[in-house]
């Protein structure tokens with residue numbers, strides 16, 4: 001007796017057929033003699049009817065939620081008034097002739113049946129869900145998300161295979177790859193006192209594959225970064241990593257747009273318009289106050305520095321920049337205070353404001369606003385102008401944060417997906433804490449060749465050949481054209497304060513590879529978890545990862561990380577400091 005159909009796939013075309021179904025009891029109801037079992041598998045539900053005279057009756061009377069059973073029966077059409085439009089198999093039911101219990105089940109810690117019936121699942125705390133992940137994973141939303149994820153990955157493989165990419169696996173136990181985070185270390189038993197690092201990305205391996213002539217590489221790669229956890233970070237996460245030889249930036253962008261469009265079409269049936277808009281970093285920061293602007297709504301910032309320059313309003317008169325934003329609403333004092341707190345959180349000294357009422361600005365800094373500014377900003381009756389003044393970066397970022405909050409509060413974002421490329425990032429940024437230049441992407445990113453002569457003279461002005469892919473205000477991919485010449489890579493290390501010895505010790509293998517004839521190359525990595533979460537309409541990447549870690553980086557299911565036996569540590573030559581225990 002073998003399964004003939006998935007429960008959720010039984011439909012009117014099977015009427016009068018004998019079927020064998022296997023699955024979980026979603027719900028059992030006893031209606032005065034007749035027993036109804038909603039039987040569930042990954043495809044959905046079907047209603048099983050057990051009549052009192054059926055040989056299945058005694059067992060059916062015993063089963064409970066989440067028991068695993070095998071049912072044999074005959075499909076029949078339901079009378080019109082009993083059709084259940086909320087489930088796909090709602091026009092039919094299966095009249096049971098046999099029922100075998102394959103496994104009994106404890107009462108689940110929380111119900112998983114509601115969404116399968118077309119109702120809303122009960123809210124359950126995330127830690128409980130993770131602790132009982134096996135049960136949680138039965139829920140409809142997670143089943144859908146993981147299948148979407150599979151479709152995305154399958155589409156990626158198909159597309160890149162057609163485009164001549166080959167997938168290559170790179171090691172987990174390796175040396176440190178700098179991507180700006182701390183490494184996870186793995187002690188070596190065979191070389192006591194020595195450690196592997198888990199890769200923060202396959203960056204250097206993919207570059208070496210290019211030097212080795214593989215031309216087009218990709219990998220669905222697990223990456224490991226020991227970062228302070230933010231809401232939406234996982235210590236181990238997945239990238240689509242790819243690299244191409246003999247290409248320029250535009251080739252990489254173009255290929256990735258086509259890949260994105262293919263993935264959306266195949267996995268969601270959504271058509272993405274390509275090419276995506278391209279915006280320089282400077283423009284994104286100036287207009288949206290972010291290097292990952294959410295283009296689902298307008299609300300652009302305007303530069304009004306010159307209009308206030310040398311004026312009566314001291315706070316603005318000598319500021320490096322003054323930025324303005326027009327909120328399409330008459331904001332209350334209270335709302336303005338809340339927005340100001342957000343701006344201050346990003347380093348602004350304050351948030352100035354004025355409402356446009358009765359054809360003129362009133363309240364806030366009204367008396368300081370120069371003639372004609374209302375017209376220039378296009379402010380309309382009942383709207384509120386907001387201003388931040390100060391150093392450029394802090395000002396644009398803080399007003400950008402206000403912009404995002406307004407977008408959220410006023411519900412300005414359009415439905416759907418808005419992609420763009422942000423290009424021309426600075427190569428370096430000044431690291432206040434350590435008093436030196438540091439890379440913005442990673443140390444292997446090529447400077448814009450037009451800016452090469454600025455490299456030592458004015459490093460902050462050098463643009464990188466780096467690009468980010470942005471979807472609905474989140475960075476979902478980032479990459480660059482790489483340095484493929486050893487001398488330039490050495491210059492770059494020097495700029496970053498990595499001397500020749502340190503460079504040799506840490507990256508000798510890369511420098512050596514570059515000296516064996518490296519093609520020009522570049523690539524990108526997509527944050528696959530974020531991609532799929534956005535596609536699934538989920539806020540958290542934990543909703544698209546089968547076995548995620550919680551916000552403390554722990555796995556409540558397996559209880560990792562965990563202490564290990566003294567003997568295991570001894571084998572590794574490791575002793576723990578007692579005070580930490």
Ligand code: ASP
Pocket residue numbers: 179200201202203242478479480523524525
């Ligand atoms: N390795 C980079 C990262 O993980 C991506 C790339 O440059 O291709 O962000």
